[in-house]
Amino acid sequence: MKIIRAKDYKDMSRKAANIISAQVIMKPNCVLGLATGGTPVGTYAQLIDWYNKGDVDFSEVTTVNLDEYRGLPRDHEQSYWYFMHKNFFDSVNVQPDRIFVPDGSNPNAEEACREYDAIIRNVGGIDLQLLGIGEDGHIGFNEPGEAFELGTHCVDLTESTINANQRFFNSRDEVPRQAYTMGIKTIMQARKVLMVANGANKAEIIKKAFFGPVTPEVPASILQMHPDFILVGDQEALSLI
Numbered sequence: 001m002k003i004i005r006a007k008d009y010k011d012m013s014r015k016a017a018n019i020i021s022a023q024v025i026m027k028p029n030c031v032l033g034l035a036t037g038g039t040p041v042g043t044y045a046q047l048i049d050w051y052n053k054g055d056v057d058f059s060e061v062t063t064v065n066l067d068e069y070r071g072l073p074r075d076h077e078q079s080y081w082y083f084m085h086k087n088f089f090d091s092v093n094v095q096p097d098r099i100f101v102p103d104g105s106n107p108n109a110e111e112a113c114r115e116y117d118a119i120i121r122n123v124g125g126i127d128l129q130l131l132g133i134g135e136d137g138h139i140g141f142n143e144p145g146e147a148f149e150l151g152t153h154c155v156d157l158t159e160s161t162i163n164a165n166q167r168f169f170n171s172r173d174e175v176p177r178q179a180y181t182m183g184i185k186t187i188m189q190a191r192k193v194l195m196v197a198n199g200a201n202k203a204e205i206i207k208k209a210f211f212g213p214v215t216p217e218v219p220a221s222i223l224q225m226h227p228d229f230i231l232v233g234d235q236e237a238l239s240l241i
């Protein structure tokens with residue numbers, strides 16, 4: 001495990017973008033595993049900036065996203081497909097046929113998950129997986145208690161996640177109750193894992209996940225066992241370690 005200390009959010013985003021662009025430069029046809037959430041938005045913005053300057057080229061890159069709500073069509077403003085296009089894909093040259101996000105519009109969970117695992121296998125596995133971390137230690141939608149050995153699967157969102165997401169929808173009823181997510185096994189099989197974390201609200205969980213016991217109660221803690229795991233955090237997120 002490597003820990004990189006950044007001054008602030010901007011510095012964290014730049015350092016994470018540096019690691020991703022190094023990956024793309026070293027292997028132009030690499031497979032990037034990507035994440036949504038607030039934390040990586042600055043990383044994507046930095047990559048877009050370097051793309052515009054001609055410093056990084058995504059024309060041969062394949063991307064696989066961590067997760068998607070079950071039941072939301074791609075064009076729904078709260079789908080992760082939509083989020084990724086708005087925050088990254090629409091501004092760089094990743095080829096549309098090399099963009100993969102679990103198919104939230106497929107109501108057949110077993111099929112959707114099986115197909116997604118097949119996609120990841122067929123593209124040769126993930127070279128670099130970008131992750132955020134939830135305050136309870138979740139990665140992707142793998143909540144505390146989730147088995148470590150799962151591939152892509154369907155999860156029931158916890159009440160706290162539904163409540164937290166309510167603000168993005170017109171009513172609580174509209175918040176999806178389930179999501180498709182890469183499992184911990186899928187994430188652990190990535191050849192490199194890069195986590196970004198910022199803000200004081202992440203300090204406790206960062207300490208618990210990376211300086212406490214490895215346990216399914218803290219899903220991110222398994223990353224202690226990953227042979228090439230890099231955590232890039234700002235001062236606040238790393239303040240307790």
Ligand code: F6R
Nearest residue numbers: 035036037038039132133139140
């Ligand atoms: C995103 C994802 C989540 C987030 C986590 C942190 O695709 O799967 O695990 O990484 O909830 O979210 P933020 O970055 O908003 O704090």
